[in-house]
Amino acid sequence: MSKNERSPLKSKPLRNPGQSLDEQIHDLISDYALGPLVFAVVMALLTVLEWVKYYRSVPPTPILYSGVAMSGIGYALFRFFRVKREWEALRLGRDGEKDVGQKLELLREAGYEVFHDIIGDGFNIDHVVIGPAGIFTVETKTHRKRTGNPLVIFDGNEVLIDGLEPDRNPVVQAKAQASWLRELLSESTGHKYDVRPVIVYPGWFVDSKGSRNKTIWVLNPKGLPTFLDHEPLQISPEDAQLASYHLSRFVRAG
Secondary structure, eight states: OOTTOOOSOSSOOOOOTTHHHHHHHHHHIIIIIIHHHHHHHHHHHHHHHHHHHHHTTOOOOHHHHHHHHHHHHHHHHHHHHHHHHHHHHHHHHHHHHHHHHHHHHGGGGGTOEEEEEEEOSSOEEEEEEEETTEEEEEEEOOOOOOSSOOEEEEOSSOEEETTBOOSSOHHHHHHHHHHHHHHHHHHHHSOOOOEEEEEEOTTOEEEOTTOOOOSSEEEOGGGHHHHHHTSOOOSOHHHHHHHHHHHHHHHHHO
């Protein structure tokens, strides 16, 4: 592109579901796996060349190159298996966010605006839903399931996943995200919006019947449209449009 040419796009596009995790997966592969793999391949090729010299009676040094190549391959395998578990976790999380994002997109038919992967200061909000029932942050938690009938249980304060407490309390995380978005919209629009946190567990049966905490929802993403339908009107179309406009400006400016 020459100095006299410019992009026809006036602003950045909105982000996609799971985009932050896609970027982390790319960085993980580039930083920890690609370099050692390239090194191992190069050393293997050099070893092959040395063996070719050997069979053609050219003075070879295959033992030296074989040793170096084995060291390179061993190092590459060590780095690969070291990041394999993290890579699998990131990929699972990304796929969960994409699945939830696709389900949330259907809410547009009911008059909602949907945003994905809102980047904050050192964190991201997976999804934001703005519409007649109000403004909601949606945190996606994708966990592997054991055989049988494992449950996610929410008692109003803590979440148990198949009887175990997660490493980080998702309730605290979701509430912090909602608070951050509430402050962002307040500073940007001058309005005081009520932002409610939602935590969804795709593919899990969620039991929250024992919870009296109505300030946060913990549920399977398939149940979110029903929850929204039973909510009274919380925000006017004008206020929803204002909040959506300012949030889109923040995302595009990021």
